[in-house]
Amino acid sequence: MRLKTLTFLSAIGLALPALATAATELDANGDGLLTLDEVQAVLPETTAESFTAMDANADGALDGEEISMAQDAGLLPKG
Numbered sequence: 001m002r003l004k005t006l007t008f009l010s011a012i013g014l015a016l017p018a019l020a021t022a023a024t025e026l027d028a029n030g031d032g033l034l035t036l037d038e039v040q041a042v043l044p045e046t047t048a049e050s051f052t053a054m055d056a057n058a059d060g061a062l063d064g065e066e067i068s069m070a071q072d073a074g075l076l077p078k079g
Helices: 002-018 036-042 048-054 064-072
Strands: none
Touching (some): 036 048, 048 064
C-alpha cells in the first residue's frame, strides 16, 4: 500500500500544473462532496485504493474535512 500511495503522490506532483483548480471546483454536481468519478475526471491516475485512503469515514465520498486532510497530505491540489 505504501508504494501505491507514493506512486499516487508522485503522479499528483506531476499533474499539479494542470490542476490549479480548487478541490471544490472538482465537485461536478455541486453537492459539496467529491466522488471517485469526480476526482478521476481531473486526476485520472487516482485509484480506488488511494481514494479509499482519503475517505476517512468510508461513505464513498470526500466531505470538506476529508478534502482538507487530503490537500494537507498532498493527495489533492490546494485551491
